[in-house]
Amino acid sequence: MASDKTPLLEVEHLTMRFGGLVAVDDVSFVAADREITAIIGPNGAGKTTVFNCLTGFYKPTVGMLRMTRNGSEFLLERMEGHAIARVAGVARTFQNIRLFANMSVLENLLVAQHNKLQLASAFSLAGVFGFKGYRKAEREAIDQARYWLDRINLLARADFSAGNLPYGDQRRLEIARAMCTGPAMLCLDEPAAGLNPRESGDLNELLTFIRDEHKTGVLLIEHDMSVVMKISDHVVVLDYGRKISDGSPAEVRADPAVIRAYLGEEEDEDLPDEIAADLAGKQEAGTARPEGQG
Amino acid sequence: MEYFLQQLINGLTLGAIYGLIAIGYTMVYGIIGMINFAHGDIYMIGAFMAIIWFLVTGLLGITWVPLAILVMLVLSMIFTATYGWTIERFAYKPLRGSQRLAALISAIGMSIFLENYVQLLQGARVKPLQPMVQGGIAVMERADGFVVNLSYLQIIIMALTLALMLGFSQLISRTELGRRQRACEQDQTMAALLGVDVDRTISITFVIGAALAAVAGVMVTLYYGVIDFYIGFLAGLKAFTAAVLGGIGSITGAMVGGLLIGLIEAYWSAYFSVEYKDVAAFSILVLVLIFRPYGILGKPEIEKV
Numbered sequence: 001m002a003s004d005k006t007p008l009l010e011v012e013h014l015t016m017r018f019g020g021l022v023a024v025d026d027v028s029f030v031a032a033d034r035e036i037t038a039i040i041g042p043n044g045a046g047k048t049t050v051f052n053c054l055t056g057f058y059k060p061t062v063g064m065l066r067m068t069r070n071g072s073e074f075l076l077e078r079m080e081g082h083a084i085a086r087v088a089g090v091a092r093t094f095q096n097i098r099l100f101a102n103m104s105v106l107e108n109l110l111v112a113q114h115n116k117l118q119l120a121s122a123f124s125l126a127g128v129f130g131f132k133g134y135r136k137a138e139r140e141a142i143d144q145a146r147y148w149l150d151r152i153n154l155l156a157r158a159d160f161s162a163g164n165l166p167y168g169d170q171r172r173l174e175i176a177r178a179m180c181t182g183p184a185m186l187c188l189d190e191p192a193a194g195l196n197p198r199e200s201g202d203l204n205e206l207l208t209f210i211r212d213e214h215k216t217g218v219l220l221i222e223h224d225m226s227v228v229m230k231i232s233d234h235v236v237v238l239d240y241g242r243k244i245s246d247g248s249p250a251e252v253r254a255d256p257a258v259i260r261a262y263l264g265e266e267e268d269e270d271l272p273d274e275i276a277a278d279l280a281g282k283q284e285a286g287t288a289r290p291e292g293q294g
Numbered sequence: 295m296e297y298f299l300q301q302l303i304n305g306l307t308l309g310a311i312y313g314l315i316a317i318g319y320t321m322v323y324g325i326i327g328m329i330n331f332a333h334g335d336i337y338m339i340g341a342f343m344a345i346i347w348f349l350v351t352g353l354l355g356i357t358w359v360p361l362a363i364l365v366m367l368v369l370s371m372i373f374t375a376t377y378g379w380t381i382e383r384f385a386y387k388p389l390r391g392s393q394r395l396a397a398l399i400s401a402i403g404m405s406i407f408l409e410n411y412v413q414l415l416q417g418a419r420v421k422p423l424q425p426m427v428q429g430g431i432a433v434m435e436r437a438d439g440f441v442v443n444l445s446y447l448q449i450i451i452m453a454l455t456l457a458l459m460l461g462f463s464q465l466i467s468r469t470e471l472g473r474r475q476r477a478c479e480q481d482q483t484m485a486a487l488l489g490v491d492v493d494r495t496i497s498i499t500f501v502i503g504a505a506l507a508a509v510a511g512v513m514v515t516l517y518y519g520v521i522d523f524y525i526g527f528l529a530g531l532k533a534f535t536a537a538v539l540g541g542i543g544s545i546t547g548a549m550v551g552g553l554l555i556g557l558i559e560a561y562w563s564a565y566f567s568v569e570y571k572d573v574a575a576f577s578i579l580v581l582v583l584i585f586r587p588y589g590i591l592g593k594p595e596i597e598k599v
Contacts, residue, residue: 055487086489100477111477112488114470138470181489221434 005058006030007068008185008217014063016049025241026062031185031234033068036211036218038228040252041238042261047221048095051187055217057082089184092175094201095193103165105154105173108162109145110138112180117224148176148245152206163233168199175206185217186210192224200224204231229253237261296436300443301564302557303433307360307448307517309556310455313531314510316540316548317462318503319487324479324543326390329399331406334530335412336504339377340511341521342412345421348515357428370512371505378504382497405526411488412523422542423515431509451513459549463500466545475499479543491584528547528572532559535579541592548591554578 009031016024024046030039038046052058053078056066065076067088074088084090100108149155152172157165158199173190178186191207192200208231210216222228226234228249235252237245239261245252252258316515317339323329347366356362385404391395430445464470477485478495486492514529536555540547553577562574582589 057483081483081486082489082491087496092487094484098481100480100484102480103473103476107473107476110470111473111490112489113486114488162489177488 001102005035007031008035009219010031010064010066010068011050012066014050014053014065014223015061016046016053016063018264022241024053024060024238027238027241027243029236029243029246031217031219033049033184033217034211034215035222035230035233037222037234037236038222038232038249039236039238040222040225041244042242045238046241047238048189049227049241051092051189051219052223053077054084054187055090058082067185070117077173085181085183087181089192090187091178091181091185091189093178093181093189096212096216097167097170099170099174101161103162104159105149105162105165106142106145106158108173108177109148109180110141112177113141113144113182138214144180148179152176153211168195168202170204171195175210179210179216181216181269183216185219187219189222190223192222192227195224197226200227203227207231228283296434296440296442297564299434301560303442303448304442306553306562307451307556308560309553310452310538311510311513311531311552312518312529312536312555313549313552314347314455314458314506314513315529316536316552317545318507318536319537320540320542320545320548321475321499321503323537325363325475325496327394327396328386328401329534330386330399330407330500330503331398331534332385333503333507334526334528334533335405335408336374336378336381336526336528337507337511337514337529337533338412338521338523340370340374340419340504340508341510341515341525342416342511344512345423345514345521347439348423363426363512363523367509367512370575372509374508375501375505377499378500378507381582384498387493387496402415405530408521409433409481416523418523420520423519423521425519426516447517451517454509454513462506463545469532471495473500532572532575535575535582537577537589539582539589544589544591547589547591567591 007030011030012028014027015022027046027050027105029037039050041044041047048060053063056076056079060077063077067074067076067090069089074084076084077089079088083091100111103111146155146158149158152169152175152190154165154169154173157169162170165173171194173236175186175188175191178188188207192203195203207218207220211218213235219231220228233247235245235247235249237252237258238242239257242260244257247254247255267282306547308483318333318336322328344366348362349367351365353360356583381404383398386397389400395463421431427445427447427450430443430448432441433444434442434485435444445566466475474490475487475498477488477490478492482492485495508527514525532555533552536551537548538551538552540551550560555578558578559571563571566574
C-alpha cells in the first residue's frame with residue numbers, strides 16, 4: 001500500500017528490551033511522507049516505546065530507524081535527542097502536556113525556533129544589544145509564531161502564560177510549537193486524549209492541514225478511533241509489542257487479528273464494546289473517550 | 295546619621311559583590327537543580343586572575359589605570375569563565391542523570407581541589423595588591439570631623455554591578471539564549487526535543503556564572519587589596535546565603551539577597567561586633583530556611599506526585 005510513496009521513516013526490526021521484558025518485538029513499518037500514519041493498539045502494546053526510540057529517549061536493543069529528509073538519510077538510533085529534532089527533523093508531543101508553563105504562549109513558540117535565532121544573534125551577543133540582523137530574525141520568528149497562533153485561534157492570547165490556557169488550547173499549542181521547529185515528521189502521542197468531540201474535530205482539521213499544506217508526515221498514537229479512522233492514510237496495529245496488522249484504515253478494520261486483539265478472546269467485556277463499535281464503522285459516534293494511558 | 299550613611303555605602307558595596315557571586319549559584323540551581331559549592335572558589339580564582347593580569351599589565355607598561363582595570367577585568371572574566379566551563383565539563387557533566395547528591399559531592403570535592411590547587415601554585419601566603427584607585431567624594435561631614443566618604447572604587451563597583459545586572463536581565467528576558475535557559479529550567483527533555491542543545495545551554499550558564507564571579511573577584515581584590523587561596527570559602531557561603539535569602543532560582547532575588555547580606559554585615563560590624571558579623575549573616579540563613587525556605591522572591595516549590 002505504502003510502497004508507491006516516498007518513505008519518510010523506515011523502521012526495521014525494531015526491538016526494545018527492558019531486562020526480561022520485551023516492550024517492542026521486531027516491529028517494522030514504513031511511514032510515508034505527507035501521510036498520516038497511525039499507530040494503534042491496546043494499552044501496553046508498545047506504542048509509546050516506539051516513539052521513545054524514535055526521539056532518542058531509548059536506544060533500541062536491535063533495529064534501525066531510518067529517516068529520509070530532503071534526500072539525505074539519518075539513522076535516528078545513533079543520534080542525540082536535540083540533533084534528532086534539529087537535523088533529522090522529528091518533532092514530538094507527549095501524552096501529558098509539556099508546555100513551558102511559566103513562559104508566555106508566544107515564547108513557547110519562539111523557543112522552538114531558537115536555531116535560526118541562535119545563528120542570527122551570534123550566540124546572543126547581538127541579542128543583548130539589539131542589533132539589526134537579530135531584530136530581523138526575531139521578527140521572522142514572531143511572524144512564524146503568529147501564523148501558527150492564528151491557525152490554532154490563540155492569537156489573542158499570545159501573552160498569556162501557557163500554563164493558564166484551557167486544556168484543549170494547550171494541546172493545540174503543543175502541536176503548533178512542534179510545527180515551529182520546522183519538522184519533516186511530527187510524532188503525536190495521543191493528541192486527542194481528553195478532548196471533547198468538537199475539540200477533536202478541530203484537531204482532525206489541524207492535522208490534515210499540516211499534512212496537506214505543510215507537506216509534513218504525521219505519526220500518530222491514538223486511542224480515539226473517530227480520529228484514527230477518519231484522518232489516517234495508513235494504520236499500524238501493535239499488540240504485546242508485535243505488529244499484528246498494517247494497512248489502510250479499511251483493511252485494518254476488517255483484519256481478524258485486530259478485532260481479536262481489541263475484543264480479546266475471553267474475559268474483558270466491559271471496555272472494548274465501544275471500540276468494537278468504532279472499529280465496525282461507527283466513526284461519527286464522537287462519544288468515544290480515550291480509555292486512559294497506553 | 296553620618297555613621298549610618300557610611301555603613302550604608304559600605305554595605306551596598308559589599309552586597310553588590312555578594313550579589314554577583316550569588317547570581318552564579320542561583321542560575322546553576324535554576325537550570326540543573328544543583329548547588330555548585332565550587333562557585334565560591336571560582337570567585338577566588340577570579341581574584342587571583344586579577345593579580346596575575348595586574349602584573350602582566352605592569353609588564354606591558356600599561357600605566358593608565360582605567361585601561362589597566364579594563365584589561366584585568368576582561369582577561370579575568372575570560373580565563374575564569376574557562377575554569378567554569380572546564381569544571382562543569384569534567385566534574386558535573388559526567389554525573390548528570392545520576393543522583394543529585396553525586397553532583398553535590400563532586401562540587402564539594404572540586405571546591406577542595408581548587409583551594410589546594412591555588413595554594414600549591416600561588417603559595418599559602420596572603421597576596422597584596424597596591425591600591426589602584428584612590429580618593430573619593432566626601433558626601434557629608436559631621437561636626438566632629440567624621441567624613442562620610444564614597445570612594446571612587448565603591449562607585450565603580452556599584453555602577454559595574456548595576457550595569458551587569460541590567461545587561462544580564464535583558465539577556466534572560468529578551469534574547470534567544472535567555473529563552474533557551476528558561477526553557478531548560480522548566481523541562482530539559484522537552485527543550486531537547488525542540489532542538490535546544492541542553493548540554494551547551496548548561497555550559498553557557500556555568501560560563502556566565504563564572505564570568506560574573508570573576509568580576510566580583512577582581513573588584514574584591516581592588517577593594518581590599520589582599521587575597522588568599524581561602525577567600526572563596528566564606529564568600530561562597532555568604533553568596534549562597536544571599537541566593538537562598540532572595541529565593542534560589544530567582545536572579546533578582548540573588549541580587550536583593552546579596553545586598554541584604556552586605557547591609558546586615560556592615561551594620562552588624564558597625565553597631566555590634568566585627569567578630570560576630572559572620573554569625574549574623576548565617577543566622578539569617580537559618581531563619582530563612584525555617585520560616586521562608588523559598589526565600590523573599592522565590593516561589594514555593596510544589597512537588598508533583
